[in-house]
Amino acid sequence: MRFPGKVERHAGRARDCGRHFTKTLRRAALAATCASVVALTGCDDKQQVAAAGPPPAVAVTVMTIASHGAAAQIDLSGRVEPIRTAEVRARVDGIVQKLLYTEGTDVNAGAPLFAIDDSDYRAQLEQANAMLQRALAVQTNAQSVVARFRPLVQRQAVSAQEYEAAVSAQGQAQASVADARAAVTLAKLRLERCVVRAPIAGRVGRALVTEGALVSAASATLLAQINQLSPIFATFPKSNTAILDLMDEARQGGLQLSKDIRFPVQITLANGRAYDETGEVDFADLSIDPATGAQSVRARFQNADRVLLPGQFVTGRFRIGERQDAVLVPSRAVALNAGGASVYVVGADDIAHLRQVVLGDQQQGQWEVRSGLATGERVIVDGWQKIAPEQRVRAVEQHGPGPGP
Template structure:
């Protein structure tokens, strides 16, 4: 009987101890949100464009004899790219030169006749009408000579076009015609394209509302542009790496695209190593001055999800609360928070992964949390 009572007593002690045992609050380090001057960063998708691009088209009719360049290599302005069969053009030039020689001979003959008649008309050996007719014939011969000279110049130019040259310096693309193919000046057959890749342009398409809001904040003094109105741009490539050279906005479209409601911004980047290629999509971070009274947080305080970013906030009762935030880019190892937080709130910097929403936590400054066990 005593054993049974002891067993019952032992069973009664277990629940009392379990009820009295509670999990200690998780220790987290927090940073108090303070309003300060932070970079005004706007992240936009962009597309790389060649600073100059030239389509090389046929300016003479004929058969392509040879391709004179290596596809995908840099060529100098005026470098030969293709050779068109020149024999027909050479024959046309010879024909034009023959017509020029004939016109010169005819003009010389008529000039002699006019000179003789000029002396005879003074002696009244011929009528004035005959002299005027000779004078008119000389003017016609002079015009025919000019026409023949123009034909020679045109034929010479056509023969020169048989060697297709690069109109600008840059990287020559894939050949659009093959040796033996027929090209036409009338249809302006596309032969290749040349792109200048250093420097390059990157174009962005922000909404007009974004630009208007930015201009309004600048006018109100909430945003200050440094270095006059120069806007610096950094790029994030499609593999996630940072492009090492910053660019600068050099053009802003003054009209709005009626189909999309966007305006075009264009930035210029040095591209000596040719990492940026025309058509490549990138993400640009535009540094639009500084925001007075902005908010920033350390990178480690932000939890990046698939559809949104969030932070863990400690309220006045010491309870962890998850808060979605809108980010506006990174600067100096900190995220710029565009919305979702107010000055004075406590944000968990370290240890937020140990706290669940609604759980009580023990908040302490980052230095104390770092020095603790």
């Protein structure tokens, strides 16, 4: 019995399996060929790299560290204070009639600032003058009585008691004259004080009262304030602990302090601009503030251009002496980051090593290195941005500290 349909189906499946097996063999052969090509290519690259050798050394500029004498400086924050300040207050009662100055200008001592209504005080002066005239008339009469009684008492034409009463009346009249003259002087002073004048020379601020305001001598109404701006002070609080550290360093020989208290001071304004004038320390407090543990230091500036104003925030740099055997490197050789400061040091094998350092003061484009470097070592000044740690370099020597950044 024959089954042609089944036989044909089995034959078709066999042909399909043969075709699939053939395709699989072809794919395997192609993959093996590609792998061989890649392997051969990788071998060629490795052979080329090995034949080329290590990468060329990067050219950098280095400086050999040497010790120098460097100025010992301290940076302190402080505020500007007027050398003199005066509060202009009312010394009489009355109504302000007129403002006699321009706010925010410089005035001389004695310059008129305010006018207070003086009509009452003029009347009081006239009254005092009248009382003085009356007292003078009484004094004249008493003197004439004494003059008439003096020869009469010698001839006993007048009793001694009458003469003594005349002399007593003359004394009372003289006292009344002195009292009246004092009243006149006081009335003149009150009248003069109706014009409020500047007690010192300086820059006067805004008026704190206006025309029509009632001012009082009893409460000493504040009218304005005057600050002397030239010369002017800048006061800096300094930690007593830091001062003791400086003294210890001086005893150990690393710091030579100046024997003169009048250290030169350079200040930087709040916007970062350096102030042109150099001041000097003229006072250092002899006591320590128990609340803050700070000692106040004061510097004096001429401030002829009136750039420094009371209350202004400044940063002062004090040159207090000289450090011996200081290690200085150009500022451009130092990398600053959150972890501190670092430099690249080139060893004898021309390998660049990254070194962490502790910095001191910065002056004239150079950093003072307190620790981390020693004399004789070579520091990369230019080109360290192009290299990585432990990389070979080609060092070109630069002599001297070099310019600033």
